[in-house]
Amino acid sequence: MTAAASNLDMGDVPATASAAPVIEAKALGLTFQTADGPVQALTGVDLTIGRGDFVSFIGPSGCGKTTFLRVVADLEQPTEGAITVNGVSPREARLARAYGYVFQAAGLYPWRTIGANVRLPLEIMGYSKAEQAERVARVLDLVELSGFEKKFPWQLSGGMQQRASIARALAFDADILLMDEPFGALDEIVRDRLNEEVLRLWAKTQKTVCFVTHSIPEAVYLSTRIVVMSPRPGRVTDVIDSTLPRERPLEIRETPEFLAIAHRVREGLRAGHSYDV
Amino acid sequence: MSRILHHAAPVATVVAIILALWYLGAVVLNAPWVRDQAARAGQEVTLAELIPATMAQERPVLPAPHQVAIEIWQTTVEKSVTSKRSLVYHGWITLSATLLGFVMGTVLGMALAIGIIHNRAMDMSVMPWVIASQTIPILAIAPMIIVVLNAVGLSGLIPKAMISTYLSFFPVVVGMTKGLRSPDALQLDLMTTYSASGAQVFWKLRFPASLPYLFTSMKVAVAASLVGAIVGELPTGAVAGLGARLLAGSYYGQTIQIWAALFAAAFLAAGLVAAVGLAKGVVDRRMGARA
Numbered sequence: 001m002t003a004a005a006s007n008l009d010m011g012d013v014p015a016t017a018s019a020a021p022v023i024e025a026k027a028l029g030l031t032f033q034t035a036d037g038p039v040q041a042l043t044g045v046d047l048t049i050g051r052g053d054f055v056s057f058i059g060p061s062g063c064g065k066t067t068f069l070r071v072v073a074d075l076e077q078p079t080e081g082a083i084t085v086n087g088v089s090p091r092e093a094r095l096a097r098a099y100g101y102v103f104q105a106a107g108l109y110p111w112r113t114i115g116a117n118v119r120l121p122l123e124i125m126g127y128s129k130a131e132q133a134e135r136v137a138r139v140l141d142l143v144e145l146s147g148f149e150k151k152f153p154w155q156l157s158g159g160m161q162q163r164a165s166i167a168r169a170l171a172f173d174a175d176i177l178l179m180d181e182p183f184g185a186l187d188e189i190v191r192d193r194l195n196e197e198v199l200r201l202w203a204k205t206q207k208t209v210c211f212v213t214h215s216i217p218e219a220v221y222l223s224t225r226i227v228v229m230s231p232r233p234g235r236v237t238d239v240i241d242s243t244l245p246r247e248r249p250l251e252i253r254e255t256p257e258f259l260a261i262a263h264r265v266r267e268g269l270r271a272g273h274s275y276d277v
Numbered sequence: 278m279s280r281i282l283h284h285a286a287p288v289a290t291v292v293a294i295i296l297a298l299w300y301l302g303a304v305v306l307n308a309p310w311v312r313d314q315a316a317r318a319g320q321e322v323t324l325a326e327l328i329p330a331t332m333a334q335e336r337p338v339l340p341a342p343h344q345v346a347i348e349i350w351q352t353t354v355e356k357s358v359t360s361k362r363s364l365v366y367h368g369w370i371t372l373s374a375t376l377l378g379f380v381m382g383t384v385l386g387m388a389l390a391i392g393i394i395h396n397r398a399m400d401m402s403v404m405p406w407v408i409a410s411q412t413i414p415i416l417a418i419a420p421m422i423i424v425v426l427n428a429v430g431l432s433g434l435i436p437k438a439m440i441s442t443y444l445s446f447f448p449v450v451v452g453m454t455k456g457l458r459s460p461d462a463l464q465l466d467l468m469t470t471y472s473a474s475g476a477q478v479f480w481k482l483r484f485p486a487s488l489p490y491l492f493t494s495m496k497v498a499v500a501a502s503l504v505g506a507i508v509g510e511l512p513t514g515a516v517a518g519l520g521a522r523l524l525a526g527s528y529y530g531q532t533i534q535i536w537a538a539l540f541a542a543a544f545l546a547a548g549l550v551a552a553v554g555l556a557k558g559v560v561d562r563r564m565g566a567r568a
Contacts, residue, residue, distance in 0.1 A: 075466055107464055111486075154565075
């Protein structure tokens with residue numbers, strides 16, 4: 001199946017997901033050639049992500065969740081199957097600046113102030129000076145970092161640095177936000193707060209979010225859909241549509257509904273032998 | 278005040294010890310000549326006569342510190358800077374070659390480093406040649422560079438600067454290559470997600486990331502550049518410059534003059550390294566280094 005063919009499909013067939021598909025993977029596979037022989041990072045991934053979805057990818061290390069995100073971002077090339085992003089190839093989507101990527105580490109450039117770090121993509125994409133200043137101020141306000149514009153990264157805590165890196169991904173008008181374990185290195189208290197903040201940002205910006213995590217509560221709390229993955233070879237074992245409302249206070253995590261979804265995620269992980277390590 | 282004292286005390290102690298050892302060395306090394314002179318004149322010298330005599334010779338084996346200090350004073354402050362006997366005049370000749378060679382060496386080193394990281398053929402081939410170039414003793418090729426360039430009508434400043442360049446590009450190309458390669462995979466991936474052009478990756482990521490490495494290399498390079506300029510002055514027939522001053526001093530056994538020129542070179546080197554350090558400090562502060 002080629003990218004062009006799946007393009008045609010999209011016009012005729014009604015979308016199966018909640019809205020028009022933003023990311024569509026068919027029988028997607030990626031095999032890394034390593035010194036120890038080939039490693040199947042992803043096999044047979046069929047997945048459709050609709051506009052405005054918040055999709056979490058959960059699974060143990062080596063299940064291919066980060067690899068899938070990197071394929072969407074055109075940072076890795078699939079070896080089998082097909083994938084489209086916004087109806088075009090990941091490469092074309094990248095060149096069209098369709099997504100913002102938030103890495104596990106904040107990855108702020110240490111020689112740039114917070115403001116200058118957020119401005120970096122805008123400089124590269126050729127926004128005018130006035131527009132740059134306006135957008136930097138707006139997204140820093142969005143992640144509650146107004147007033148820290150002139151600080152250097154080392155002057156901020158880990159959580160604040162990660163918020164700055166989210167602001168950087170929001171600064172330009174990408175409608176997809178790819179987040180690769182953005183809060184993996186943070187403590188649980190900071191993580192709770194940032195989870196709330198991400199939900200707020202998602203509601204406000206209407207972006208499609210792909211969120212990689214290995215925390216079950218985080219996945220259930222944030223997502224409209226949860227993709228459960230398993231390692232060796234990396235594959236999708238379950239896709240769960242969340243029944244939780246879009247408005248989610250932190251307390252929702254103690255409701256039976258929440259726990260039921262968490263239970264199903266755990267079952268999915270167990271079925272994929274994720275716990276037999 | 279007490280803090281200054283706290284820092285100055287160890288330095289002063291070391292300087293005092295060096296001076297004491299130096300004086301001792303001067304007495305021991307210069308004593309045979311004094312005894313020799315006395316023996317020829319059929320006189321006996323007492324220790325009280327011997328010690329002052331070892332520190333007041335015209336051509337001592339090892340001049341005493343104050344003799345060198347007086348020579349430096351006389352050839353800097355008390356001489357007009359245009360005089361051929363002024364250390365300032367000779368120092369400037371050497372300094373101009375050093376600076377020109379340093380600038381050329383830094384530019385050459387940076388250019389090679391940029392080539393190495395962007396061009397696979399250069400990556401595979403340049404570094405072995407760069408290293409090989411530094412295994413050849415500079416003293417062996419300096420006269421050839423002077424002679425060859427003289428044959429094509431270049432003499433004076435340029436050939437000396439070329440030798441400085443030859444010595445100073447090496448640390449820059451090594452340090453700059455490492456610096457340009459220092460951004461990690463995440464920082465580079467970020468640039469890919471923005472679909473940044475090669476030039477943008479260079480100017481917004483690789484170049485700023487390389488600056489700390491560049492300045493460290495430049496400190497080494499500027500000192501090497503001074504050595505190059507001095508070496509370059511040795512085979513020029515001793516016209517001018519600190520190297521010429523050293524050579525003339527050794528021709529005529531003017532040990533005090535040699536030592537004065539050596540100290541002038543050392544002060545120059547310290548000043549140059551400090552100047553690069555100062556520039557590094559300014560850049561570091563602008564790039565948000567921790568205070």
